[in-house]
Amino acid sequence: MNILITGANRGLGLALAKEALNRGHVVWAAMRGEPASGSELSGLAASRPQRLRVIRLDVTDEASVAAAASRLKEQGAALDVLINNAAILLGRSSTLQELDIAEFERTMDVNLYGPIRMAKHFLPLLRGSGSATIMNISSESGSFSRAYGGDYSYALSKAALNFFNAQLRQLLTDQGIRVFAVHPGWLRTDMGGQAAPADADDNAPALIDLAEGRTSFNDTEILIDHLGHSMSV
Template sequence: MKTVLITGANRSIGLETAKQLSEKGLFVYLGSRNLTKGEETIKDLTEQGFQNIKAVEIDVTNPESVLKAKEQIEDEQGKLDILINNAGILGVIPQTAEHTAIEDIKAVFETNLFGAISVTQTFLELLKKSDQPRISNITSGLGSLTLHSDPSWKYYHVKNAAYGPSKSALNAYTIVLAYELRDLPFKVNVIDPGYTATDFNHHNGPGSIESAASFIVKHTLTDENAPTGQYFSNDIEDEDGISPW
Protein backbone atom coordinates (compact mmCIF):
# COMPACT_ATOMS: atom_id res chain seq x y z
CA MET A 1 0.00 0.00 0.00
CA LYS A 2 1.39 3.38 -1.00
CA THR A 3 1.65 6.08 1.66
CA VAL A 4 1.06 9.79 1.25
CA LEU A 5 1.54 12.80 3.50
CA ILE A 6 -0.60 15.86 2.85
CA THR A 7 0.25 18.97 4.82
CA GLY A 8 -2.54 21.35 5.81
CA ALA A 9 -5.07 18.60 5.16
CA ASN A 10 -7.70 18.95 7.88
CA ARG A 11 -9.99 21.09 5.72
CA SER A 12 -10.86 22.30 2.21
CA ILE A 13 -8.83 21.04 -0.76
CA GLY A 14 -6.32 19.18 1.38
CA LEU A 15 -9.07 17.26 3.14
CA GLU A 16 -10.86 16.41 -0.10
CA THR A 17 -7.56 15.24 -1.59
CA ALA A 18 -7.10 12.96 1.42
CA LYS A 19 -10.57 11.51 0.86
CA GLN A 20 -9.98 10.83 -2.81
CA LEU A 21 -6.60 9.20 -2.22
CA SER A 22 -8.06 7.06 0.55
CA GLU A 23 -10.76 5.88 -1.85
CA LYS A 24 -8.01 4.87 -4.27
CA GLY A 25 -6.45 2.61 -1.66
CA LEU A 26 -3.59 4.72 -0.36
CA PHE A 27 -2.65 5.10 3.29
CA VAL A 28 -3.04 8.81 3.99
CA TYR A 29 -1.31 10.83 6.67
CA LEU A 30 -3.51 13.85 7.19
CA GLY A 31 -1.16 16.63 8.28
CA SER A 32 -2.53 19.13 10.77
CA ARG A 33 -0.87 21.82 12.88
CA ASN A 34 -3.19 20.88 15.73
CA LEU A 35 -3.31 17.15 16.45
CA THR A 36 -6.63 17.38 18.31
CA LYS A 37 -8.32 18.99 15.31
CA GLY A 38 -6.70 16.45 13.03
CA GLU A 39 -7.97 13.54 15.11
CA GLU A 40 -11.46 15.06 15.20
CA THR A 41 -11.36 15.16 11.39
CA ILE A 42 -10.24 11.51 11.28
CA LYS A 43 -13.15 10.56 13.54
CA ASP A 44 -15.58 12.21 11.15
CA LEU A 45 -13.96 10.52 8.15
CA THR A 46 -14.09 7.11 9.84
CA GLU A 47 -17.80 7.58 10.55
CA GLN A 48 -18.25 8.35 6.85
CA GLY A 49 -16.60 5.06 5.95
CA PHE A 50 -13.13 6.23 4.97
CA GLN A 51 -10.25 3.93 5.85
CA ASN A 52 -6.47 4.08 6.09
CA ILE A 53 -6.32 7.74 7.13
CA LYS A 54 -4.36 8.87 10.17
CA ALA A 55 -3.74 12.32 11.61
CA VAL A 56 -0.17 13.46 12.09
CA GLU A 57 0.80 16.69 13.80
CA ILE A 58 2.98 18.85 11.58
CA ASP A 59 3.55 22.59 11.65
CA VAL A 60 5.54 23.31 8.50
CA THR A 61 7.04 26.45 10.08
CA ASN A 62 8.43 24.47 13.03
CA PRO A 63 11.45 22.27 12.15
CA GLU A 64 11.05 20.20 15.32
CA SER A 65 7.43 19.46 14.42
CA VAL A 66 8.43 18.48 10.88
CA LEU A 67 11.18 16.17 12.13
CA LYS A 68 8.84 14.55 14.67
CA ALA A 69 6.31 13.84 11.90
CA LYS A 70 9.05 12.31 9.76
CA GLU A 71 10.18 10.07 12.60
CA GLN A 72 6.61 8.93 13.24
CA ILE A 73 5.99 8.01 9.61
CA GLU A 74 9.38 6.32 9.39
CA ASP A 75 8.61 4.21 12.47
CA GLU A 76 5.16 3.24 11.18
CA GLN A 77 5.82 2.83 7.45
CA GLY A 78 9.55 2.81 6.82
CA LYS A 79 9.12 4.99 3.73
CA LEU A 80 6.94 7.62 2.10
CA ASP A 81 5.71 7.34 -1.47
CA ILE A 82 4.03 10.71 -1.97
CA LEU A 83 4.46 14.14 -0.43
CA ILE A 84 1.85 16.80 -1.16
CA ASN A 85 2.95 20.19 0.13
CA ASN A 86 -0.51 21.70 0.48
CA ALA A 87 -0.19 23.88 3.60
CA GLY A 88 -0.42 27.57 2.76
CA ILE A 89 -1.68 30.92 3.95
CA LEU A 90 -3.02 33.96 2.12
CA GLY A 91 -1.68 36.55 4.53
CA VAL A 92 -2.93 40.00 5.42
CA ILE A 93 -5.09 41.58 2.70
CA PRO A 94 -4.71 43.93 0.86
CA GLN A 95 -1.11 43.29 -0.19
CA THR A 96 0.17 46.28 -2.11
CA ALA A 97 3.80 46.43 -3.19
CA GLU A 98 4.01 49.94 -1.80
CA HIS A 99 2.57 49.46 1.67
CA THR A 100 2.60 45.80 2.72
CA ALA A 101 4.81 45.39 5.78
CA ILE A 102 7.92 43.29 5.38
CA GLU A 103 6.84 41.24 8.40
CA ASP A 104 3.56 40.33 6.67
CA ILE A 105 5.37 39.26 3.50
CA LYS A 106 7.85 37.19 5.50
CA ALA A 107 5.00 35.43 7.31
CA VAL A 108 3.49 34.26 4.01
CA PHE A 109 6.84 33.11 2.66
CA GLU A 110 7.56 31.29 5.93
CA THR A 111 4.64 28.93 5.32
CA ASN A 112 4.22 28.87 1.55
CA LEU A 113 7.88 28.63 0.57
CA PHE A 114 10.21 27.89 3.47
CA GLY A 115 7.72 25.53 5.10
CA ALA A 116 7.41 23.50 1.90
CA ILE A 117 11.19 23.40 1.54
CA SER A 118 11.63 22.30 5.15
CA VAL A 119 9.14 19.45 4.78
CA THR A 120 10.61 18.38 1.44
CA GLN A 121 14.19 18.30 2.65
CA THR A 122 13.23 16.44 5.83
CA PHE A 123 11.19 13.77 4.05
CA LEU A 124 13.50 13.19 1.06
CA GLU A 125 15.21 10.36 2.93
CA LEU A 126 11.92 8.47 3.21
CA LEU A 127 10.83 9.33 -0.33
CA LYS A 128 14.05 7.91 -1.76
CA LYS A 129 13.02 4.53 -0.32
CA SER A 130 9.96 4.48 -2.57
CA ASP A 131 9.92 2.84 -6.00
CA GLN A 132 7.89 5.71 -7.47
CA PRO A 133 8.34 8.78 -5.27
CA ARG A 134 6.18 11.80 -6.02
CA ILE A 135 6.35 15.38 -4.74
CA SER A 136 3.45 17.69 -5.57
CA ASN A 137 3.84 21.30 -4.51
CA ILE A 138 0.46 23.01 -4.48
CA THR A 139 0.77 26.38 -6.15
CA SER A 140 -1.56 28.97 -7.68
CA GLY A 141 -2.18 30.59 -11.02
CA LEU A 142 -1.16 33.78 -9.24
CA GLY A 143 2.38 32.39 -9.21
CA SER A 144 2.69 32.58 -13.00
CA LEU A 145 4.85 35.54 -14.03
CA THR A 146 3.87 35.06 -17.67
CA LEU A 147 0.15 35.29 -16.96
CA HIS A 148 0.62 38.21 -14.58
CA SER A 149 2.31 40.09 -17.45
CA ASP A 150 -0.57 39.45 -19.86
CA PRO A 151 -3.34 42.11 -19.69
CA SER A 152 -5.74 39.70 -21.41
CA TRP A 153 -5.49 37.14 -18.60
CA LYS A 154 -8.78 36.96 -16.72
CA TYR A 155 -7.05 37.39 -13.34
CA TYR A 156 -4.59 40.04 -14.52
CA HIS A 157 -5.82 42.60 -11.99
CA VAL A 158 -5.53 40.21 -9.03
CA LYS A 159 -2.13 41.38 -7.83
CA ASN A 160 -0.58 40.99 -4.39
CA ALA A 161 2.86 41.49 -2.89
CA ALA A 162 3.11 38.34 -0.74
CA TYR A 163 0.91 35.41 -1.74
CA GLY A 164 1.56 35.35 -5.49
CA PRO A 165 5.31 35.95 -5.15
CA SER A 166 5.54 33.18 -2.54
CA LYS A 167 4.05 30.78 -5.07
CA SER A 168 6.35 32.06 -7.84
CA ALA A 169 9.27 31.28 -5.55
CA LEU A 170 7.85 27.82 -4.80
CA ASN A 171 7.57 27.21 -8.55
CA ALA A 172 11.22 28.18 -9.02
CA TYR A 173 12.32 25.90 -6.18
CA THR A 174 10.39 23.02 -7.72
CA ILE A 175 12.22 23.42 -11.03
CA VAL A 176 15.57 23.17 -9.26
CA LEU A 177 14.47 20.18 -7.16
CA ALA A 178 13.09 18.31 -10.17
CA TYR A 179 16.37 18.88 -12.00
CA GLU A 180 18.47 17.59 -9.11
CA LEU A 181 16.31 14.45 -8.81
CA ARG A 182 16.04 13.84 -12.56
CA ASP A 183 18.14 10.67 -12.53
CA LEU A 184 15.96 9.08 -9.83
CA PRO A 185 12.37 7.82 -10.32
CA PHE A 186 10.95 11.03 -8.81
CA LYS A 187 8.21 13.11 -10.39
CA VAL A 188 8.32 16.61 -8.90
CA ASN A 189 5.70 19.10 -10.08
CA VAL A 190 3.74 22.17 -9.08
CA ILE A 191 -0.02 21.85 -9.27
CA ASP A 192 -2.49 24.72 -9.30
CA PRO A 193 -5.92 23.36 -8.29
CA GLY A 194 -7.54 26.44 -9.83
CA TYR A 195 -9.53 29.31 -8.38
CA THR A 196 -11.65 27.29 -5.98
CA ALA A 197 -14.39 28.28 -3.55
CA THR A 198 -12.88 27.53 -0.11
CA ASP A 199 -12.59 29.01 3.37
CA PHE A 200 -9.23 30.33 2.15
CA ASN A 201 -10.89 32.92 -0.13
CA HIS A 202 -14.28 33.26 1.59
CA HIS A 203 -15.79 30.90 -1.01
CA ASN A 204 -15.31 33.33 -3.88
CA GLY A 205 -13.78 30.97 -6.45
CA PRO A 206 -15.81 29.42 -9.28
CA GLY A 207 -14.26 25.95 -8.96
CA SER A 208 -15.37 23.14 -6.67
CA ILE A 209 -13.26 21.48 -3.99
CA GLU A 210 -13.96 18.11 -5.61
CA SER A 211 -12.61 19.27 -8.97
CA ALA A 212 -9.55 20.85 -7.36
CA ALA A 213 -8.68 17.70 -5.43
CA SER A 214 -9.30 15.48 -8.45
CA PHE A 215 -6.85 17.59 -10.46
CA ILE A 216 -4.20 17.22 -7.76
CA VAL A 217 -4.74 13.46 -7.62
CA LYS A 218 -4.56 13.17 -11.42
CA HIS A 219 -1.18 14.85 -11.62
CA THR A 220 0.20 13.12 -8.52
CA LEU A 221 -0.68 9.48 -9.19
CA THR A 222 1.36 9.33 -12.38
CA ASP A 223 3.37 6.62 -14.12
CA GLU A 224 7.03 6.55 -15.07
CA ASN A 225 6.35 8.30 -18.39
CA ALA A 226 4.80 11.38 -16.80
CA PRO A 227 6.66 14.70 -16.91
CA THR A 228 8.63 16.13 -14.02
CA GLY A 229 9.43 19.77 -13.31
CA GLN A 230 6.11 20.87 -14.83
CA TYR A 231 3.44 23.43 -13.88
CA PHE A 232 -0.12 22.11 -14.14
CA SER A 233 -3.18 24.32 -13.68
CA ASN A 234 -6.85 23.42 -13.40
CA ASP A 235 -7.64 26.85 -14.84
CA ILE A 236 -5.86 26.16 -18.13
CA GLU A 237 -8.43 24.97 -20.65
CA ASP A 238 -6.54 22.34 -22.59
CA GLU A 239 -6.08 18.60 -22.28
CA ASP A 240 -2.74 18.74 -20.51
CA GLY A 241 -3.50 21.73 -18.29
CA ILE A 242 0.08 22.98 -18.57
CA SER A 243 0.51 26.56 -17.38
CA PRO A 244 3.17 29.01 -18.49
CA TRP A 245 5.65 29.87 -15.77
Protein backbone atom coordinates in the same frame (compact mmCIF):
# COMPACT_ATOMS: atom_id res chain seq x y z
CA MET B 1 0.01 4.17 -2.19
CA ASN B 2 1.06 5.98 0.97
CA ILE B 3 0.33 9.70 0.60
CA LEU B 4 1.29 12.48 3.03
CA ILE B 5 -0.66 15.74 2.67
CA THR B 6 0.11 18.91 4.62
CA GLY B 7 -2.77 21.17 5.59
CA ALA B 8 -5.09 18.18 5.32
CA ASN B 9 -7.66 19.38 7.86
CA ARG B 10 -9.59 21.67 5.49
CA GLY B 11 -9.98 23.02 1.97
CA LEU B 12 -8.04 21.39 -0.82
CA GLY B 13 -5.96 19.31 1.60
CA LEU B 14 -9.08 17.69 3.03
CA ALA B 15 -10.52 17.16 -0.47
CA LEU B 16 -7.30 15.44 -1.54
CA ALA B 17 -7.35 13.23 1.55
CA LYS B 18 -10.95 12.18 0.87
CA GLU B 19 -10.26 11.43 -2.77
CA ALA B 20 -7.17 9.39 -1.95
CA LEU B 21 -9.06 7.42 0.72
CA ASN B 22 -11.89 6.72 -1.70
CA ARG B 23 -9.34 5.16 -4.05
CA GLY B 24 -7.97 2.88 -1.36
CA HIS B 25 -4.75 4.72 -0.55
CA VAL B 26 -3.24 5.21 2.90
CA VAL B 27 -3.23 8.89 3.86
CA TRP B 28 -1.04 10.64 6.39
CA ALA B 29 -3.01 13.81 7.17
CA ALA B 30 -0.53 16.39 8.46
CA MET B 31 -1.75 19.29 10.58
CA ARG B 32 -0.55 21.39 13.50
CA GLY B 33 -2.87 19.88 16.12
CA GLU B 34 -5.51 17.23 16.51
CA PRO B 35 -8.64 17.27 14.31
CA ALA B 36 -11.42 19.29 15.90
CA SER B 37 -14.13 17.19 17.48
CA GLY B 38 -16.95 16.72 15.03
CA SER B 39 -14.90 17.87 12.05
CA GLU B 40 -14.97 16.01 8.76
CA LEU B 41 -11.36 14.92 9.21
CA SER B 42 -12.03 13.50 12.69
CA GLY B 43 -14.97 11.57 11.24
CA LEU B 44 -12.78 10.15 8.51
CA ALA B 45 -10.12 9.17 11.03
CA ALA B 46 -12.71 7.38 13.15
CA SER B 47 -14.28 5.54 10.22
CA ARG B 48 -11.04 4.56 8.47
CA PRO B 49 -8.43 4.18 11.21
CA GLN B 50 -6.30 1.77 9.21
CA ARG B 51 -5.94 4.09 6.24
CA LEU B 52 -6.16 7.64 7.62
CA ARG B 53 -3.44 8.55 10.05
CA VAL B 54 -3.23 12.04 11.47
CA ILE B 55 0.33 13.26 11.92
CA ARG B 56 1.04 16.39 13.93
CA LEU B 57 3.58 18.82 12.50
CA ASP B 58 3.97 22.53 11.91
CA VAL B 59 5.60 23.33 8.56
CA THR B 60 7.01 26.57 10.05
CA ASP B 61 8.84 24.66 12.80
CA GLU B 62 11.76 22.61 11.52
CA ALA B 63 12.09 20.66 14.75
CA SER B 64 8.43 19.67 14.42
CA VAL B 65 8.90 18.54 10.81
CA ALA B 66 12.08 16.61 11.66
CA ALA B 67 10.40 14.90 14.62
CA ALA B 68 7.42 13.85 12.49
CA ALA B 69 9.71 12.40 9.82
CA SER B 70 11.64 10.52 12.50
CA ARG B 71 8.44 9.03 13.90
CA LEU B 72 7.43 7.72 10.49
CA LYS B 73 10.90 6.32 9.91
CA GLU B 74 10.85 4.53 13.27
CA GLN B 75 7.51 2.99 12.27
CA GLY B 76 9.06 1.68 9.06
CA ALA B 77 6.83 3.89 6.90
CA ALA B 78 7.64 4.59 3.27
CA LEU B 79 5.93 7.31 1.24
CA ASP B 80 4.89 7.21 -2.38
CA VAL B 81 3.57 10.78 -2.57
CA LEU B 82 4.32 13.97 -0.65
CA ILE B 83 1.81 16.77 -1.30
CA ASN B 84 2.92 20.15 0.03
CA ASN B 85 -0.47 21.82 0.29
CA ALA B 86 -0.36 23.93 3.47
CA ALA B 87 -0.40 27.64 2.60
CA ILE B 88 -1.69 31.02 3.73
CA LEU B 89 -2.79 34.20 1.98
CA LEU B 90 -2.40 37.38 4.03
CA GLY B 91 -2.93 41.04 3.19
CA ARG B 92 -5.10 40.38 0.13
CA SER B 93 -6.58 43.89 0.14
CA SER B 94 -3.31 45.69 0.92
CA THR B 95 -1.81 48.10 -1.58
CA LEU B 96 1.94 48.13 -2.09
CA GLN B 97 2.17 51.16 0.20
CA GLU B 98 0.27 49.26 2.90
CA LEU B 99 2.29 46.04 2.59
CA ASP B 100 2.99 44.52 6.01
CA ILE B 101 6.49 43.06 5.90
CA ALA B 102 5.77 40.88 8.93
CA GLU B 103 2.86 39.30 7.03
CA PHE B 104 5.16 38.91 4.04
CA GLU B 105 7.71 37.05 6.15
CA ARG B 106 4.99 34.85 7.66
CA THR B 107 3.72 33.99 4.18
CA MET B 108 7.18 33.01 2.97
CA ASP B 109 7.67 30.90 6.09
CA VAL B 110 4.56 28.83 5.35
CA ASN B 111 4.34 28.85 1.55
CA LEU B 112 8.01 28.53 0.63
CA TYR B 113 10.09 27.47 3.62
CA GLY B 114 7.41 24.97 4.67
CA PRO B 115 7.72 22.87 1.49
CA ILE B 116 11.50 23.19 1.69
CA ARG B 117 11.49 21.83 5.24
CA MET B 118 9.15 19.01 4.22
CA ALA B 119 11.31 18.01 1.27
CA LYS B 120 14.46 18.19 3.38
CA HIS B 121 13.21 15.85 6.09
CA PHE B 122 10.77 13.56 4.26
CA LEU B 123 12.81 12.92 1.13
CA PRO B 124 14.55 9.89 2.73
CA LEU B 125 11.11 8.29 3.23
CA LEU B 126 10.12 8.55 -0.43
CA ARG B 127 10.40 5.48 -2.60
CA GLY B 128 12.52 5.96 -5.71
CA SER B 129 12.73 4.15 -9.05
CA GLY B 130 9.85 6.05 -10.62
CA SER B 131 7.26 5.21 -7.98
CA ALA B 132 7.41 8.40 -5.88
CA THR B 133 6.05 11.90 -6.43
CA ILE B 134 6.48 15.28 -4.78
CA MET B 135 3.59 17.62 -5.58
CA ASN B 136 3.85 21.28 -4.61
CA ILE B 137 0.50 23.08 -4.64
CA SER B 138 1.38 26.38 -6.27
CA SER B 139 -0.55 29.07 -8.13
CA GLU B 140 -0.68 30.71 -11.54
CA SER B 141 -0.15 33.96 -9.64
CA GLY B 142 3.48 32.84 -9.24
CA SER B 143 4.15 32.92 -12.98
CA PHE B 144 5.54 35.88 -14.94
CA SER B 145 2.81 35.73 -17.56
CA ARG B 146 0.02 35.93 -14.95
CA ALA B 147 1.66 38.59 -12.74
CA TYR B 148 -0.61 41.35 -11.47
CA GLY B 149 -0.39 44.23 -9.03
CA GLY B 150 -1.61 42.69 -5.79
CA ASP B 151 -1.35 39.71 -3.42
CA TYR B 152 2.35 40.51 -3.21
CA SER B 153 3.39 38.13 -0.45
CA TYR B 154 1.31 35.22 -1.78
CA ALA B 155 2.32 35.64 -5.43
CA LEU B 156 6.01 36.04 -4.65
CA SER B 157 5.99 33.05 -2.30
CA LYS B 158 4.47 30.91 -5.06
CA ALA B 159 6.95 32.23 -7.65
CA ALA B 160 9.78 31.19 -5.35
CA LEU B 161 8.10 27.82 -4.76
CA ASN B 162 7.94 27.29 -8.53
CA PHE B 163 11.69 27.86 -8.75
CA PHE B 164 12.36 25.50 -5.85
CA ASN B 165 10.19 22.96 -7.65
CA ALA B 166 12.40 23.28 -10.73
CA GLN B 167 15.48 22.74 -8.56
CA LEU B 168 13.93 19.63 -6.98
CA ARG B 169 13.09 18.24 -10.41
CA GLN B 170 16.69 18.62 -11.53
CA LEU B 171 17.90 16.98 -8.33
CA LEU B 172 15.49 14.06 -8.15
CA THR B 173 14.54 13.00 -11.65
CA ASP B 174 17.54 10.70 -11.95
CA GLN B 175 16.50 9.12 -8.63
CA GLY B 176 13.14 8.14 -10.09
CA ILE B 177 11.14 10.74 -8.15
CA ARG B 178 8.65 12.84 -10.10
CA VAL B 179 8.27 16.49 -9.08
CA PHE B 180 5.32 18.72 -9.99
CA ALA B 181 4.14 22.23 -9.21
CA VAL B 182 0.41 22.50 -9.81
CA HIS B 183 -2.17 25.25 -9.97
CA PRO B 184 -5.36 23.64 -8.64
CA GLY B 185 -7.62 26.45 -9.82
CA TRP B 186 -9.46 29.18 -7.94
CA LEU B 187 -11.34 27.16 -5.34
CA ARG B 188 -14.16 27.82 -2.87
CA THR B 189 -12.14 27.43 0.32
CA ASP B 190 -11.34 29.64 3.30
CA MET B 191 -8.50 31.05 1.20
CA GLY B 192 -10.28 31.29 -2.14
CA GLY B 193 -13.59 32.59 -0.80
CA GLN B 194 -17.13 31.80 -1.85
CA ALA B 195 -16.89 33.74 -5.12
CA ALA B 196 -14.48 31.17 -6.56
CA PRO B 197 -15.86 29.20 -9.52
CA ALA B 198 -14.67 25.71 -8.53
CA ASP B 199 -15.07 23.39 -5.58
CA ALA B 200 -12.08 21.63 -4.05
CA ASP B 201 -13.86 18.27 -4.16
CA ASP B 202 -14.34 18.67 -7.91
CA ASN B 203 -10.69 19.44 -8.66
CA ALA B 204 -9.04 16.99 -6.24
CA PRO B 205 -9.50 13.93 -8.53
CA ALA B 206 -7.27 15.43 -11.23
CA LEU B 207 -4.46 15.91 -8.70
CA ILE B 208 -4.75 12.36 -7.39
CA ASP B 209 -4.77 11.16 -11.01
CA LEU B 210 -1.44 12.93 -11.40
CA ALA B 211 -0.08 11.38 -8.20
CA GLU B 212 -1.11 7.94 -9.45
CA GLY B 213 0.61 8.49 -12.79
CA ARG B 214 -2.64 8.44 -14.74
CA THR B 215 -1.87 11.82 -16.35
CA SER B 216 1.15 13.91 -17.19
CA PHE B 217 1.51 17.68 -17.29
CA ASN B 218 0.73 17.67 -21.01
CA ASP B 219 -2.68 16.10 -20.38
CA THR B 220 -4.26 18.68 -18.09
CA GLU B 221 -4.55 22.44 -17.97
CA ILE B 222 -4.15 22.69 -14.19
CA LEU B 223 -0.43 22.02 -14.23
CA ILE B 224 2.27 24.65 -13.97
CA ASP B 225 5.03 22.04 -14.08
CA HIS B 226 7.52 22.94 -16.82
CA LEU B 227 5.97 26.40 -16.75
CA GLY B 228 6.98 27.25 -20.28
CA HIS B 229 4.48 24.69 -21.60
CA SER B 230 1.52 26.57 -20.16
CA MET B 231 2.73 30.05 -19.28
CA SER B 232 6.08 31.81 -19.59
CA VAL B 233 8.07 32.65 -16.47
